[in-house]
Amino acid sequence: MSPLFRRKAAAHERLVTLIRKPGCHLCDDAQLVIEKVCGELGVPIERKDITQDRALHDQYWEQIPVVLIDGEQHTFWRVNEERLRRALTD
Secondary structure (H helix, E strand, O other), rough: OOOHHOOOOOHHHOEEEEEEOOOHHHHHHHHHHHHHHHHHHOOOOEEHHHHHHHHHHHHHHHHHHHHHHHHOEEEEEEHHHHHHHHHHOO
């Protein structure tokens, strides 16, 4: 199917991944925003601990928290609620 005619994914078909580490206040802040937006939109969330995955650690250590949408990096450090909402609804 041509990218021009690709249908918009429903909220439940999206996935937001939060890559975080224990004791990280920015990670806690990001999680609150993600839980709010995803809860309102019905988007599933997964959390990954960077201290438990060497590949994630090597790729993202200096950027945590990192937010992925459908496996693609959306943002890091701070999560803007409106930007996340737009990314999930546009």
